[in-house]
Amino acid sequence: MNNDDENKKPVQKYADSSISDKAFKNLLFWFALYTVLFCIGVVFAVGADMK
Numbered sequence: 001m002n003n004d005d006e007n008k009k010p011v012q013k014y015a016d017s018s019i020s021d022k023a024f025k026n027l028l029f030w031f032a033l034y035t036v037l038f039c040i041g042v043v044f045a046v047g048a049d050m051k
Contacts, residue, residue: 019027
């Protein structure tokens with residue numbers, strides 16, 4: 001077992017801004033894209049069910 005690398009890192013109690021700005025914007029973009037596609041899918045499913 002190689003736990004030496006884990007023991008060297010200080011334990012963080014709270015999340016800090018260690019995520020990069022580019023990664024955060026990328027995360028927001030994909031989350032928004034999936035949310036929009038999900039909403040469009042729900043609208044199509046409800047519309048198809050009403051016929």
